[in-house]
Amino acid sequence: MKDFDYAAPTTIDDAVGLLAKHNGRAKLLAGGTDLIVQLREFFREADVVVDVKKIAEVMDLRVEADGRLWIGAGVPCYRIYRDERVANSRGGLVDAARIIGGWQIQSRASIGGNLCNSSPAADSIPALIAERAVCHVAGPGGRRTVAVDEFCTAPGKNVLAAGEMLVGIEHPATAAKSASAYERFIPRNEMDIAVVGLGSWVRLDPTGKTIAEARIGLGAVAPTPLFAAEASQWLSGKPATEETFAQAGELAKKIAKPISDMRGPADYRVHLVGVLVRRTLATAVSRAAS
Amino acid sequence: MPRKHHIETTINGESTDFLCEARQSLLEVLRDTLHLTGAKEGCNNGNCGACTVLLDGQPVDSCLVLAVEVQGASIETVEGIAECGHLHAVQQCFLEDAALQCGVCTPGFIVAAKALLDRKPQPTEEDIRFDLAGNLCRCTGYDKIVRAVQNAAERLAAK
Numbered sequence: 304m305k306d307f308d309y310a311a312p313t314t315i316d317d318a319v320g321l322l323a324k325h326n327g328r329a330k331l332l333a334g335g336t337d338l339i340v341q342l343r344e345f346f347r348e349a350d351v352v353v354d355v356k357k358i359a360e361v362m363d364l365r366v367e368a369d370g371r372l373w374i375g376a377g378v379p380c381y382r383i384y385r386d387e388r389v390a391n392s393r394g395g396l397v398d399a400a401r402i403i404g405g406w407q408i409q410s411r412a413s414i415g416g417n418l419c420n421s422s423p424a425a426d427s428i429p430a431l432i433a434e435r436a437v438c439h440v441a442g443p444g445g446r447r448t449v450a451v452d453e454f455c456t457a458p459g460k461n462v463l464a465a466g467e468m469l470v471g472i473e474h475p476a477t478a479a480k481s482a483s484a485y486e487r488f489i490p491r492n493e494m495d496i497a498v499v500g501l502g503s504w505v506r507l508d509p510t511g512k513t514i515a516e517a518r519i520g521l522g523a524v525a526p527t528p529l530f531a532a533e534a535s536q537w538l539s540g541k542p543a544t545e546e547t548f549a550q551a552g553e554l555a556k557k558i559a560k561p562i563s564d565m566r567g568p569a570d571y572r573v574h575l576v577g578v579l580v581r582r583t584l585a586t587a588v589s590r591a592a593s
Numbered sequence: 594m595p596r597k598h599h600i601e602t603t604i605n606g607e608s609t610d611f612l613c614e615a616r617q618s619l620l621e622v623l624r625d626t627l628h629l630t631g632a633k634e635g636c637n638n639g640n641c642g643a644c645t646v647l648l649d650g651q652p653v654d655s656c657l658v659l660a661v662e663v664q665g666a667s668i669e670t671v672e673g674i675a676e677c678g679h680l681h682a683v684q685q686c687f688l689e690d691a692a693l694q695c696g697v698c699t700p701g702f703i704v705a706a707k708a709l710l711d712r713k714p715q716p717t718e719e720d721i722r723f724d725l726a727g728n729l730c731r732c733t734g735y736d737k738i739v740r741a742v743q744n745a746a747e748r749l750a751a752k
């Protein structure tokens with residue numbers, strides 16, 4: 304690995320200051336499970352690596368009284384799935400956090416890093432889209448928010464401008480009878496990259512039999528993770544049945560524009576979108592009902 | 594000359610300090626600077642788990658941790674697992690159950706399996722297979738390794 308310097312600021316202002324000072328030659332480090340590999344394999348270069356893990360806000364995992372959830376950009380996966388408050392309310396994100404790499408990776412890998420690495424197949428992003436999460440960004444111009452749906456712009460690219468960093472991800476307040484689920488399809492049981500990743504969130508009406516609102520996020524079927532707007536809107540008011548889940552799957556398939564690669568041909572990936580929409584909606588509905 | 598950082602940590606219960614460059618991994622420093630050669634370099638990219646150590650109690654791939662990041666942290670390596678000259682139950686069972694051949698993966702498996710049993714003293718077979726998915730073995734096959742961990746769990750429970 305090429306030599307670089309290391310800084311571990313304790314405030315967002317200092318971190319943003321370092322990014323400005325080094326003018327594109329500073330790289331942010333959370334768990335390092337993407338960044339260190341990329342530096343080592345010369346995909347990326349840095350003059351200075353700025354470790355965000357000493358910034359309290361970035362390492363905070365907090366649930367507010369109304370159920371809003373703050374996940375600091377550096378919080379590693381294991382803290383998310385070990386936290387019962389999160390497990391009960393954001394099942395989809397927890398499903399994703401449990402399968403990002405193995406245990407050793409989950410000890411380090413953050414959801415913020417997963418988002419900022421902006422891989423089309425990143426496991427947390429479809430779940431975050433389904434759960435309507437919002438990114439909090441800080442930069443030289445101050446703070447702003449961006450919906451996770453709009454965060455990624457191309458493989459490995461996102462809306463962060465020069466000198467900006469992700470501070471954390473916020474989930475909205477929880478609603479009664481709502482829940483989410485994430486599933487990916489891979490040829491083995493663990494430690495692989497998604498052929499398709501799928502997050503679904505539902506809110507049921509008070510009877511528990513009808514879907515009041517739903518959101519579906521797709522991964523690995525386009526240059527960026529996608530929000531399946533038509534399928535999501537169509538689900539409002541529909542009975543929570545297998546028939547409905549299958550039809551939503553057909554609608555979600557329309558926006559899947561995958562590539563063919565060693566993990567699977569495009570038509571197979573499109574087919575999997577239908578299968579996983581059905582499965583994740585069924586899981587989310589049963590979680591919401593219980 | 595690249596700048597050297599002075600890092601103070603606790604390794605296997607002893608306070609330890611060392612000098613390192615920012616680009617050096619914890620694995621490099623453990624092996625080359627501190628001569629703790631138990632952790633192995635298999636892939637150097639987070640896939641094989643041969644370099645597993647505990648960082649503040651959590652298993653991590655030491656090839657994906659920068660040595661500068663461990664300032665103030667506590668690290669446990671495979672060298673610290675035997676107690677007072679006696680092999681830990683996990684080590685003893687790996688030996689007795691022939692859960693190793695070339696042995697390159699073994700230190701990583703031992704560290705991860707010990708962490709697993711500390712958290713879940715009575716793991717199911719699925720727990721073991723799932724939690725050890727980040728450790729790869731190219732020779733032994735996983736069945737013997739899983740059985741060794743199951744036997745270690747029984748032995749620890751009987752204590």
Ligand SMILES: Cc1cc2nc3c(=O)[nH]c(=O)nc-3n(C[C@H](O)[C@H](O)[C@H](O)COP(=O)(O)OP(=O)(O)OC[C@H]3O[C@@H](n4cnc5c(N)ncnc54)[C@H](O)[C@@H]3O)c2cc1C
Nearest residue numbers: 333334335336337338403404413416417419425426469639
């Ligand atoms: C063996 C292995 C298995 C893996 N398995 C999976 C898997 O199953 N699913 C999956 O989705 N991914 C997987 N990954 C990829 C990786 O672990 C994840 O993307 C992880 O979530 C990245 O988080 P990190 O904290 O390690 O990020 P880092 O590597 O620290 O950072 C990732 C990127 O984000 C930038 N960054 C970090 N923090 C910030 C911030 N606060 N603001 C702006 N930019 C920032 C970094 O500069 C870098 O470009 C795997 C990786 C390995 C090595």
Ligand code: FES
Nearest residue numbers: 635636637642656
């Ligand atoms: S050498 Fe670190 S995971 Fe393989």
Ligand code: FES
Nearest residue numbers: 694696698730731
């Ligand atoms: S014993 Fe050789 S790699 Fe596991």
